Amino acid sequence: MPELSKEYPFNRTTGLELDDYKYGKEWPAVYMIFNSEEAYIGETVDVRTRLAQHWMAPERRKLERVRIISDDTFNKSVVLDLEAFLISHMQADSRFRTLQNGNAGHQKHNYYQKEYYEKQFEEIWEGLRRYGLAVQEIKKIENSNVFKYSPYKSLTPDQYSITMTILDSLIRDLRIKKKRSFIVNGGPGTGKTILGIYLMKLLTTPLEEDLGSDDEKLIENLHTIKQLLPNMKIGIVVSMENLRKTLKDIFKSTYGLNSSMVYGPSEIANSHERFDLLIVDEAHRLKATRAVGTEIGSMQKANIKLGFGKNTGTQLDWILKKSDYQIFFYDELQSIRKADIDAFRFDELQKSGARSFTLTSQIRCKEGGDEYIKYIRDIFSDHRPEKKKTFGKYELKLFTDVRKMTDKIKAMDNNPDISLCRNVAGYAWPWNTHDKISPQNEKDTEYYINNGLYDIEIDGNKYIWNVTRKSWISMPNSINEIGCVHTIQGFDLNYAGVIIGKDLRYDEKLDKLYINKDSYYDKKVLTDDEALKQYIYNIYAVLCTRGINGTYIYACDEGLRNYLKKFIEVAE
Numbered sequence: 001m002p003e004l005s006k007e008y009p010f011n012r013t014t015g016l017e018l019d020d021y022k023y024g025k026e027w028p029a030v031y032m033i034f035n036s037e038e039a040y041i042g043e044t045v046d047v048r049t050r051l052a053q054h055w056m057a058p059e060r061r062k063l064e065r066v067r068i069i070s071d072d073t074f075n076k077s078v079v080l081d082l083e084a085f086l087i088s089h090m091q092a093d094s095r096f097r098t099l100q101n102g103n104a105g106h107q108k109h110n111y112y113q114k115e116y117y118e119k120q121f122e123e124i125w126e127g128l129r130r131y132g133l134a135v136q137e138i139k140k141i142e143n144s145n146v147f148k149y150s151p152y153k154s155l156t157p158d159q160y161s162i163t164m165t166i167l168d169s170l171i172r173d174l175r176i177k178k179k180r181s182f183i184v185n186g187g188p189g190t191g192k193t194i195l196g197i198y199l200m201k202l203l204t205t206p207l208e209e210d211l212g213s214d215d216e217k218l219i220e221n222l223h224t225i226k227q228l229l230p231n232m233k234i235g236i237v238v239s240m241e242n243l244r245k246t247l248k249d250i251f252k253s254t255y256g257l258n259s260s261m262v263y264g265p266s267e268i269a270n271s272h273e274r275f276d277l278l279i280v281d282e283a284h285r286l287k288a289t290r291a292v293g294t295e296i297g298s299m300q301k302a303n304i305k306l307g308f309g310k311n312t313g314t315q316l317d318w319i320l321k322k323s324d325y326q327i328f329f330y331d332e333l334q335s336i337r338k339a340d341i342d343a344f345r346f347d348e349l350q351k352s353g354a355r356s357f358t359l360t361s362q363i364r365c366k367e368g369g370d371e372y373i374k375y376i377r378d379i380f381s382d383h384r385p386e387k388k389k390t391f392g393k394y395e396l397k398l399f400t401d402v403r404k405m406t407d408k409i410k411a412m413d414n415n416p417d418i419s420l421c422r423n424v425a426g427y428a429w430p431w432n433t434h435d436k437i438s439p440q441n442e443k444d445t446e447y448y449i450n451n452g453l454y455d456i457e458i459d460g461n462k463y464i465w466n467v468t469r470k471s472w473i474s475m476p477n478s479i480n481e482i483g484c485v486h487t488i489q490g491f492d493l494n495y496a497g498v499i500i501g502k503d504l505r506y507d508e509k510l511d512k513l514y515i516n517k518d519s520y521y522d523k524k525v526l527t528d529d530e531a532l533k534q535y536i537y538n539i540y541a542v543l544c545t546r547g548i549n550g551t552y553i554y555a556c557d558e559g560l561r562n563y564l565k566k567f568i569e570v571a572e
Contacts, residue, residue, distance in 0.1 A: 002120055004127045005068040012055050014066060015048040021068070024048050028079040029070035030086065032133065033063040039133075040100040041090060043083035045076065059100060067133070069124055077111035084154045085121045086128075091254065092147035095135045098255045099152075103201045104218055106154040143420040145246050145474060148492055149193060151201035151254055156361040159195050163202070167221040169355055170277075170325065174228040181320070181354035182327045183283075183346055187373050188545035189364025192329035193490060196281045197247070199327065200236050203277070205256050229276050235263045236279045237319060239286050242469045243490045247281075249471075265315035268322050269302035275323040282490055283328040286315040286341040316341050333377065336485060336539045338527045364492050364548055368394035376544045376551075379567050380504075380537040382513070388567050395495070395550030397571040398564050402458045402499060402554045404571075409497035409552065413479045421495040422473060423463075424483040424543050426536065427522040428501020428556070429456045431465050438467055445480040456482055458499070458556055485539050488546055496547040499554050504536050506559040513563070 008017055010033050018024030025048045033040045033054060040060060044050040047068055054060040069082065084106040091099045128134040141147050155163065166182055173180045186192045207226055225232070238244040241264070248259040263271075265286060268278065280286070289299050289311045303313035306321050319326055332343045350356050362369045368391040378385045390396070399405035406423045413421040432455050439445040448454065449462045456463040463482045466472045472487035482499065502519040506512070515533045527535075544551050553568060555561045 002069055002071040002074070002124055004124065004131065008066045008068075010051070010055070010063050010066045012052075014055070015052045018048045018051075018068075023068055023070035027070060028074045028076050029068050030079050030082050031066060031068045032086070032128075033060065033066050034096065034133065035062060035064040037096060038062060038098040038100055039090065039096045041083060041086050042101075043079040063100075067131070071120075075111075077109065078117050080106075081109070081111070081114070081117065082121055082124070084152070085118075086124075088147065088150050088152045088154070089125065089138065089141050090134065091150050091152050092141045092144050093134050093136050095133060100255055101152065102205045102256075103151050103198060104205075104215070104222070106152065107160050108154045108156050139416065139419065143494070145471075145491075146250055146253065149197055149247065149250050151197045151250075151257070153191075153194050153198065155195070155198065156191060156359075156363065158359055158361050159191055159198070162195070162357045162359065163199065164218065164221070165357065166199075166327065166355075167218070167225065171221060171224050171228065173325070174225070179324045181325070181349050183349060183354050183356045184327065184329050184359060185331065185356065186329065186359030187331055187370070188334065188542065189362050189366075189373065189492075190359035191361070191363045192331070192359060193243075193281050194363070195359070196236055196279045196327070196329050197250075199279055200234065200251075200261065201254065201257060203232065203234055204261070232276045233273060234277045234279070235261050235268070235275055236281060237263050237265060237268055238281050239265050239315065240282055240486070240490060242471060242487060243282065245470050265318060266298060266302060269306060269315075269318040271322065277325045277327070278319055278323040279327045279329075280319060281329050282334070283316075283330040283346075284332060284335045284340060285489075286319075287339045288314045288341055314341055314345070316345055333538055334489065334542055336489070336535050336542065337522070337524050338531070338535070339524055365394060365545060367392055367549065368396070372396070373545055375567075377537075377541050379564070380513075380540045380544075385567055388569075390569065393549075395552075396568055397550070397552050398561070398568040399552055399554045399571050400561060402556075403461045405497050405499075405552050405554045406461070406463070409495060410479055412495055418494055418549075420473075420493055421497070422478060422483055422488070422493050423481075423497040423499065424485070424488050424546070425456065425499035426501045426503055426520075426539055426543070427484055428503040428519050429465070430521045431455055433464050433467075437464070439464070439477055439480070441477055442480045445477065456499075458554075485542055489542055491546065492548055493546045494548050495550045495552065496543065497552045497554070498540070498543045500540060500556060500560060502556045504540065504555075504560060505557040506563040508559050508562060513560075 008014055023029045025046050028045050029047050030043045031047050087101050125138055238247055244264055248262045251257040251262055252259040300310045303310055308317055365372050372391045375385055375389055409421045409423050412418045433453050437448045437453050439448055454462040455465045466481050466483045466487045469487050472478050472483055473491050502516055505514055505516055515536055555564055
């Protein structure tokens with residue numbers, strides 16, 4: 001069992017006090033320096049020497065006490081992994097107001113008996129809670145948006161490789177003063193948002209701070225970039241309002257970041273400043289001027305202000321005009337509205353010299369992997385899978401009773417060992433209750449429904465749409481509502497219950513999927529039939545790739561249920 005040391009004072013003589021402690025020198029260990037409000041977590045093979053180095057940093061001298069964690073069986077790989085675990089969890093915990101760590105040193109890696117040690121990490125966390133150095137349970141932390149979008153997440157090998165290549169290229173371009181775009185392609189769950197947040201933290205951390213990395217090439221690149229751009233103006237652009245609010249909250253509570261670094265596209269267009277670098281998340285949701293409803297007036301004004309045609313400029317054009325360098329995180333198959341930017345615009349960027357990369361490692365639906373993502377996209381397409389597949393521990397089930405599915409999702413959400421489960425649906429019902437109700441709990445929801453205020457009815461079962469789009473997942477009553485795609489795109493769930501409305505149907509005689517415009521109610525999407533069909537395919541693929549551990553599906557159209565039975569196991 002790992003040992004959590006006694007508490008030592010943190011001062012210039014701490015190293016001398018550790019001379020007689022068995023894990024104080026020449027042994028792999030993780031240490032935690034802290035005061036009542038701030039903390040720093042690190043790893044080393046010689047705590048004594050490392051603490052002496054920390055004492056030389058003014059920011060670190062605010063801290064007052066030290067605890068050390070190690071074990072006779074710990075090696076370098078274990079302490080690297082434990083350090084990453086503690087940093088990511090501590091940043092999302094509410095015990096310390098500030099975590100002073102940089103984020104440059106954490107990569108996912110395997111090592112001997114990793115699963116054995118990871119179980120010990122949970123025991124270590126409980127030990128920290130007993131000593132008052134942590135507050136929340138691990139499960140609660142891991143279900144929080146602060147954890148899921150933490151800038152301290154360990155990167156996958158392809159995320160780290162792309163980071164290094166972008167930094168190398170940026171340096172070359174800065175030296176010759178060549179402006180350039182970077183496009184990072186990636187399907188659902190490949191960590192696009194995580195990488196964007198990581199880069200924001202990495203590029204804004206002062207170099208006099210400890211970046212927490214032994215990668216000399218990375219540190220060298222960061223020094224060079226800071227020399228070439230000593231006062232870099234950087235921002236992250238998020239077009240989806242609910243995700244933007246989430247990131248603002250996270251940046252506000254993260255050391256070295258602040259909420260003012262998170263922008264909507266219109267804020268970029270109207271800013272008086274020019275940006276050196278803009279990181280654009282969910283770039284497929286940037287808008288063209290067409291079919292944007294109530295926003296069209298403000299978009300036209302921004303177009304004129306920036307020198308574009310009244311109806312020809314796009315949010316992509318704004319970003320390109322207002323910045324020298326851009327990193328776009330993009331997935332063409334997650335475009336779900338006519339107003340979304342055309343895919344050919346990103347093809348044009350590549351032809352004009354943008355560097356392109358692809359994220360491949362599946363982070364969200366990891367038990368199903370990339371094969372599951374492809375399978376779902378094939379199901380909702382005109383080139384269906386050849387045969388039915390299962391995906392090991394990943395639970396893909398088809399329900400023939402909508403109430404059984406929604407009740408099961410509710411029960412799983414109430415299970416503290418699972419939680420973070422939601423029911424979602426395609427936009428196949430009008431939003432009749434919009435701005436008319438505000439239920440706060442299940443009792444309120446039932447009251448409104450019983451009084452005729454509801455949106456969705458399926459076989460006598462009545463539901464209401466999400467009351468809000470902003471941070472809907474984390475709202476206490478969201479489990480009693482049905483979320484639309486705009487509440488969920490870009491977010492993770494443990495399990496998702498997906499209702500497919502009669503906007504998507506199946507003709508058994510013709511053996512063909514088809515759409516029904518009369519059952520589709522997102523008027524901002526309506527377009528020609530072929531384009532609408534692709535949007536609807538994309539929407540259901542998005543909804544069915546939110547679940548980390550599983551996805552449950554109910555289809556309103558009987559023909560579609562029979563079609564899905566060919567590919568998805570029916571729930572008992």
